[in-house]
Amino acid sequence: MSMSPLDHAKAPSRRAFLGGGGALVVAFSLAPRALAQLAGGGEGGAGPAVIAPDLKGSLKNHPWLDAWIRVDGDGRVTVFTGKVELGQGIRTALIQVAAEELDLPPGAITLVTADTRRTPDEGLTAGSHSMQDSGTAILNAAANVRMLLTNAAAALWRVPAGGLATTGDGHVRGPDGRLAAYGDLAAGLSLHVAAVPDAPLRNPADYRTLGKPLPRVDIPAKLTGGAAYLHDMRLPGMLHARVVRGPAEGTRLVEPDIQAVEAMPGVVKVVRRGAFLAVVAERQWTAIQALRHLQRAAHARVTAPLPAGAATGAPLSGDAVEAVLNTLTPRDIAIEDTRTPTGPAVHTVQARYTRPWISHGSIGPSCALARFQDGEMTIWTHSQGTFDVARVVTELLGLPAEKVHAIHAEGAGCYGQNGADDVAADAAVIAFAVPGRPIRLQWMREQEFGWEPLGPGMVTRLAASLDADNRIVAWRHEVWSNPHNNRPVGAGGVLAGAEVDPPFAAPEGKPIPMPEGDGSRNSNPLYTFANTHVLYHFLKDMPVRVSALRSLGAHLNVFSIESMLDELAAAAGIDPLALRLAHMEDPRARDVMQAMAAGFDWAGRPRGDGRRGCGMAFARYKNLGAYCAVALEVEIDRETGRAWVRRAFAAVDCGQPANPDGVRNQIEGGLIQSLSWTGHEAMAFSPERRAAFDWSGYPILRFQDVPGTIDVRVVDRPGLPFLGTAEAAQGPTAAALANAIADATGVRLRDMPLAPDRLKAALGPV
Amino acid sequence: MTITLTVNGVDHAVDAPPDTPLLYVLRDDLALNGAKYGCGLGQCGACTVHVDGKPVFSCVTPVAAVAGRRVRTVEGLGTVDTPGILQQAFIAEQAAQCGYCISGMIMRAQALLDGVRRPTDAQIRAHMQPNLCRCGTHGRILKAVRRAADMMGGTVPQAVRS
Numbered sequence: 020m021s022m023s024p025l026d027h028a029k030a031p032s033r034r035a036f037l038g039g040g041g042a043l044v045v046a047f048s049l050a051p052r053a054l055a056q057l058a059g060g061g062e063g064g065a066g067p068a069v070i071a072p073d074l075k076g077s078l079k080n081h082p083w084l085d086a087w088i089r090v091d092g093d094g095r096v097t098v099f100t101g102k103v104e105l106g107q108g109i110r111t112a113l114i115q116v117a118a119e120e121l122d123l124p125p126g127a128i129t130l131v132t133a134d135t136r137r138t139p140d141e142g143l144t145a146g147s148h149s150m151q152d153s154g155t156a157i158l159n160a161a162a163n164v165r166m167l168l169t170n171a172a173a174a175l176w177r178v179p180a181g182g183l184a185t186t187g188d189g190h191v192r193g194p195d196g197r198l199a200a201y202g203d204l205a206a207g208l209s210l211h212v213a214a215v216p217d218a219p220l221r222n223p224a225d226y227r228t229l230g231k232p233l234p235r236v237d238i239p240a241k242l243t244g245g246a247a248y249l250h251d252m253r254l255p256g257m258l259h260a261r262v263v264r265g266p267a268e269g270t271r272l273v274e275p276d277i278q279a280v281e282a283m284p285g286v287v288k289v290v291r292r293g294a295f296l297a298v299v300a301e302r303q304w305t306a307i308q309a310l311r312h313l314q315r316a317a318h319a320r321v322t323a324p325l326p327a328g329a330a331t332g333a334p335l336s337g338d339a340v341e342a343v344l345n346t347l348t349p350r351d352i353a354i355e356d357t358r359t360p361t362g363p364a365v366h367t368v369q370a371r372y373t374r375p376w377i378s379h380g381s382i383g384p385s386c387a388l389a390r391f392q393d394g395e396m397t398i399w400t401h402s403q404g405t406f407d408v409a410r411v412v413t414e415l416l417g418l419p420a421e422k423v424h425a426i427h428a429e430g431a432g433c434y435g436q437n438g439a440d441d442v443a444a445d446a447a448v449i450a451f452a453v454p455g456r457p458i459r460l461q462w463m464r465e466q467e468f469g470w471e472p473l474g475p476g477m478v479t480r481l482a483a484s485l486d487a488d489n490r491i492v493a494w495r496h497e498v499w500s501n502p503h504n505n506r507p508v509g510a511g512g513v514l515a516g517a518e519v520d521p522p523f524a525a526p527e528g529k530p531i532p533m534p535e536g537d538g539s540r541n542s543n544p545l546y547t548f549a550n551t552h553v554l555y556h557f558l559k560d561m562p563v564r565v566s567a568l569r570s571l572g573a574h575l576n577v578f579s580i581e582s583m584l585d586e587l588a589a590a591a592g593i594d595p596l597a598l599r600l601a602h603m604e605d606p607r608a609r610d611v612m613q614a615m616a617a618g619f620d621w622a623g624r625p626r627g628d629g630r631r632g633c634g635m636a637f638a639r640y641k642n643l644g645a646y647c648a649v650a651l652e653v654e655i656d657r658e659t660g661r662a663w664v665r666r667a668f669a670a671v672d673c674g675q676p677a678n679p680d681g682v683r684n685q686i687e688g689g690l691i692q693s694l695s696w697t698g699h700e701a702m703a704f705s706p707e708r709r710a711a712f713d714w715s716g717y718p719i720l721r722f723q724d725v726p727g728t729i730d731v732r733v734v735d736r737p738g739l740p741f742l743g744t745a746e747a748a749q750g751p752t753a754a755a756l757a758n759a760i761a762d763a764t765g766v767r768l769r770d771m772p773l774a775p776d777r778l779k780a781a782l783g784p785v
Numbered sequence: 786m787t788i789t790l791t792v793n794g795v796d797h798a799v800d801a802p803p804d805t806p807l808l809y810v811l812r813d814d815l816a817l818n819g820a821k822y823g824c825g826l827g828q829c830g831a832c833t834v835h836v837d838g839k840p841v842f843s844c845v846t847p848v849a850a851v852a853g854r855r856v857r858t859v860e861g862l863g864t865v866d867t868p869g870i871l872q873q874a875f876i877a878e879q880a881a882q883c884g885y886c887i888s889g890m891i892m893r894a895q896a897l898l899d900g901v902r903r904p905t906d907a908q909i910r911a912h913m914q915p916n917l918c919r920c921g922t923h924g925r926i927l928k929a930v931r932r933a934a935d936m937m938g939g940t941v942p943q944a945v946r947s
Contacts, residue, residue: 106883106920234879241884242872242891244819244860251818259813303813304805382823382831382919383885431821432883432920464824680879684925688882691921714828714917722913725923 060146060641061531062567063404063506067140073216076155077101081139085210087160088117090168094189094202096121097129098157101141102149103405103427104132104237107685107745109149111235112677116154119229120161120221122185123201125236133405133427143404143506145435145567146535147644147743150677154741162218164210171204187227223675223737230737232680237429249401249428250386254457257388258287259303261310262445262460263296264514265318267469267708268564269325272296275313283309290452293520297449299458310463320707326562332710334701336375337770340476343563344499349556352530354539359549361492364484366590370583372481373770374575375701376563377474378711380719383431385438385471386461389450395422396450400443401430407508408440412447415510415519434692436506436566438462438471444513465712470514473702474568475501475561477538479579483548489591491602494548498576499556500538502528505566528559531571535641541573541750544580545642546602563704569689570749573640574696577750578757578771581636585758586767595758596621596635605639607672608646611734612637614670615648618732630655631665632763636754640747645673646734647747649690651726653759660779662760664694664726671731671747674739682744683731689748690729695720697753699772788852792817793861803849807841808832810848811858819859819888823917830916833889834858840896859888862895871895874933875926882920890916894930903938906931 059066071082081087089097098117104110110130118125131137133144141152165185172191173180182194190198223230240247265271271294280298281289285305290297298313300306328342329335335343388399396418400408409425412418425443433439446460462470477500484493510516511523531537539555568574588595596616603609615635616622624633635650652666669686676682699718703710711717753771761767766781789798792815799814806825811817811834820843823831827842834843835857863869868876871891881887890913897904897912904912909930918926 106881106885108882234876235881238876238879238881238884239865239868239872241881241887242859242875243863243865243868244817244858244888245865246818247884248818250821253813253816302801302805303809304802380919381885382829382883382917383821384823429883431885434919461822464826684879684882684922687924688921691923692919695921713824713826719917719919720923721917722910722923722927725921729924 059143059404060148061535062145062504063143064407064410064508066142071213074214075159075216077139077141077152078156078159078214081156082213083211084160084163084214086139087157088164088210090164090201090205090210092202092206094127094200095129096123096127097131099131099138100153100157101133101139102144102153103403104429105144105403106432108235108678108681110237111233112150112681113154113157114236115228115231115233115677116157117161119226120158121165122187122221123189124187125228125233127189135406135409135425140406143407145403147640147745147747149743150741151743154677158220159218160214162220163214166218167208168201168204171208172199175199230676230679230735233678235681247429249388249399249430250383250461252388252399252428252459254388254390257457257459258299258301258453259306260297260299260446260449260458260460261306261463262466263298263310263313264466264470266465266712269320269322270318270708271321272313272316272318275316277313280309280312288453290449292448292452293518293522295448295515295518297445299449299453323562324707325704329562329704330706332703332705334375334703335476336701336772337373340373340375341371341478343476344478344558347558347560349499349558352539352555352557354533354553354555355543355551357551361490361549362486364492365487366587367482367484368583368586368590369482370586370769372479372575372579372582374477375771376476376565377568377696377700378468378702378717379434379437379471379474379568380717381431381433381437381467384462384464384467385442386430386459387443387446388457388459389446390457391450391454395424396447397424397426398443398447399426399428400439401428401433402439402443403433403436404440404506407506408443411440411444411507411510411513414523415444415513415516416447416451435474435568436472438467440507440512441470441514444515448515448519468712468717469709472505472564472566475503475538475565477572477575479575481579481583483583483587485587485591489593489598489601491548491587493550494544494552496542496553496579497556498538498542498572499558500572501558501561501565502530503537503565503567503571504529504531528561530555530557534643536572538572540571540576540641541638542576543642545605545608545639546599547604548602569692570640570746573638573746573750574693574753577636577638578697578753581638581751581754582757582769585634585761589761599637608637608639611646611670611672612648614732614734615650615668618670618730619650619668621650625652627762627764629764630657632759634755634758634760634762636751636758638750640743644743645671645747647671647686647751649748649751649755651755651759653756653763655760655763655778657782657785660775660777660782662698662756662773662775662778663724664756667726667729669731669748670734671744672734672736672742673744674736674742676733676735677741679733682733685745686731686748687729689746690752691720691725693749693752694726694756697756697771697773699774701772788848790848790851790854790856792856793858799848801848803847805848806844807834807846807848807851807856808843811843817858817860821885821888823886830889830893831886833892833916835892835896838899840893859891862891870936871898871929871933874929874936877932878925878929880922880925880929882922886916886918890918890926894933897930898934898937904934
């Protein structure tokens with residue numbers, strides 16, 4: 020089962036469990052927070068220290084079994100994770116992992132997701148790390164608990180543990196067939212023990228739950244109007260708030276008419292704290308009308324002007340992206356540098372590729388609830404960093420850390436750092452000013468577009484050479500990018516932090532080191548190329564507010580590498596897949612490309628004829644996550660420049676799939692989202708601010724333009740370690756689209772978005 | 786001002802300013818979660834409900850305009866325990882990721898299936914055009930609407946209600 024946000028609201032804290040009769044829980048074991056690690060792909064807070072390096076996943080940080088699993092006297096099991104449901108299906112996948120290694124039906128397990136008082140701190144739910152960190156921890160913790168339960172039965176019956184087995188329904192069976200229930204065994208057992216690294220795992224051939232397409236536990240409530248989201252929480256005495264800001268980041272309202280709003284019937288309070296401004300009302304519509312009245316004020320830019328190249332008023336792309344980045348001072352970071360003697364180059368291709376600033380475009384504007392009562396702040400948040408939300412609010416309001424409690428509840432999909440962290444801090448500032456009354460704050464649509472951090476604009480320049488044998492003998496890849504990790508870990512990272520008096524300084528942008536990387540993510544090719552030089556021109560100063568967007572720099576880096584491979588193949592007149600396979604030694608990468616080739620019928624594909632064509636691309640996310648190959652068949656309308664994907668096929672290897680249908684859902688979704696980013700999206704800027712505030716100014720893919728068919732083949736890897744999947748399709752899809760358009764038309768588009776007007780212009784008169 | 790409206794077959798007297806969008810009355814006064822705030826502009830469809838059988842954007846429909854009319858929300862199609870045909874089809878296809886858009890998707894689709902017995906795939910695509918999904922669940926949503934249409938048309942046996 021899963022908990023709704025409302026269950027969270029009334030659920031007892033873990034401390035309240037203490038002393039519960041017949042339960043296995045003893046004092047909850049919070050690990051100290053110290054050394055930096057890469058729990059959330061290097062994003063967000065450092066997370067807790069590694070204190071058990073010989074254990075796997077997040078057990079390294081939280082080795083005690085009672086941090087993860089509780090077995091009640093009635094046999095019900097509660098599993099705790101520091102990761103959160105973002106719509107990626109992690110709740111179901113983690114229940115499957117726990118059910119498999121505990122050998123229980125999934126329905127016997129209650130999963131509690133990130134809550135600063137109940138669950139381990141596993142850093143951010145980001146970077147496709149949830150299965151690797153939490154899935155691996157729960158897999159091994161559950162195996163430990165099953166081992167302890169089995170050993171307890173062996174001791175009870177005075178028989179060797181080797182002759183015992185679990186039954187799949189919460190019992191241990193003895194050699195003579197007698198049964199002992201988990202709940203009875205647990206009553207005499209402490210789980211406040213460290214996991215051991217070698218607890219036996221179940222044989223994949225015997226799996227009952229893991230690797231099966233279990234229906235997602237959260238979907239039925241989402242389809243029937245159940246209380247499925249933070250947005251649906253209604254606490255007694257709750258008030259509605261709206262935060263009041265200028266139209267976009269970098270602006271402020273000038274003398275908004277606060278007096279008039281204070282006099283509006285139904286307005287409970289106008290909250291001011293420095294330049295922070297919000298209205299609180301009994302009714303949501305009253306709060307919105309008060310906001311609209313205040314927004315009639317003039318606004319002024321209060322931060323540095325945007326670089327001149329940005330101020331076009333139109334979606335910003337290509338040369339304009341490079342012009343903006345050229346105004347910034349780079350710090351050069353060498354990523355890879357190899358020298359190998361080779362034969363002379365026969366074909367050399369040089370190209371620049373660009374990506375504009377892209378919005379997360381969440382369908383639901385960010386929302387949070389906060390309540391300040393008896394000196395204690397509780398925040399319900401859909402941030403990817405529940406523990407960081409508590410840290411931010413602690414610093415922002417000067418509260419003792421133990422008086423701030425953050426609880427995750429689901430929001431709309433975020434795909435990175437949207438307004439979730441900001442709105443949580445906003446709600447806490449408001450609640451602090453209205454003690455005793457729960458505050459529900461949702462941003463308006465234009466606030467989400469205007470104030471959320473965008474995915475950074477980026478530029479790459481590549482040069483590559485083939486010799487007479489079609490071997491790649493030189494490969495140069497330079498990438499220019501802002502930091503992609505500006506996740507708030509203190510008050511300076513959220514909008515309210517810059518508005519309160521005195522303000523908190525925004526932290527300086529920092530790169531994420533390889534192998535995860537940020538702007539550099541996936542800039543180092545997995546292929547074996549001679550004379551590879553990869554250089555990251557890190558640009559710490561951010562003229563536009565930016566942070567993590569699904570796949571970070573991998574979107575443009577994979578687009579660049581995989582476009583360049585097709586450009587080389589075209590120059591040499593060879594098959595693009597053959598060129599890739601000739602330079603790929605990793606057998607799993609080869610398998611995924613070959614699975615794609617078989618499923619798509621690459622050999623029998625329709626060849627480019629001016630109106631139809633095919634393209635493929637491959638990447639292993641971060642070179643350490645899931646492997647993914649994508650092939651697309653496009654149909655070009657030469658009159659409009661529209662490139663419609665008739666047929667898409669993806670193959671993915673994510674190690675042991677926890678839920679193959681969940682994997683397919685993520686790959687299908689990533690593929691469509693990447694087609695939207697790559698083919699259509701770019702934020703517009705006027706001289707003083709962003710210039711797109713709704714779906715008319717920032718259109719995304721709609722039904723008529725999504726692919727005709729999408730098929731995903733999940734390559735089964737029984738028992739192999741989990742590899743994060745959620746971001747694997749973004750880069751390969753982007754390049755496959757450019758490659759398919761080039762195959763169909765002969766036109767190579769290198770600046771995103773590969774939009775119909777550009778293709779039409781490049782194709783010339785019909 | 787007291788306004789009377791019929792929601793999922795039940796009459797409600799609501800005390801709300803007449804210009805309040807129907808969305809907020811449904812969510813805040815009637816505690817119905819299905820319709821979602823997405824844009825407040827009628828651009829995304831997350832708030833889609835039916836008024837007198839026609840799909841409307843509840844975020845731009847003043848509550849006064851639906852006084853005395855029949856409003857239907859996703860809660861009116863079924864429950865977790867007894868899901869309606871479209872809801873069964875969405876579960877069968879696992880047609881949700883974050884799911885924030887899905888109530889609106891289902892209400893949009895219901896309007897099609899109420900009027901067209903055997904829609905073509907092209908009709909389904911065209912009909913769903915007003916509703917946005919950011920997770921990229923479109924393919925599964927189209928399959929779910931197709932499945933529901935086939936269930937209603939008798940092509941596929943109706944799933945056993947769990």
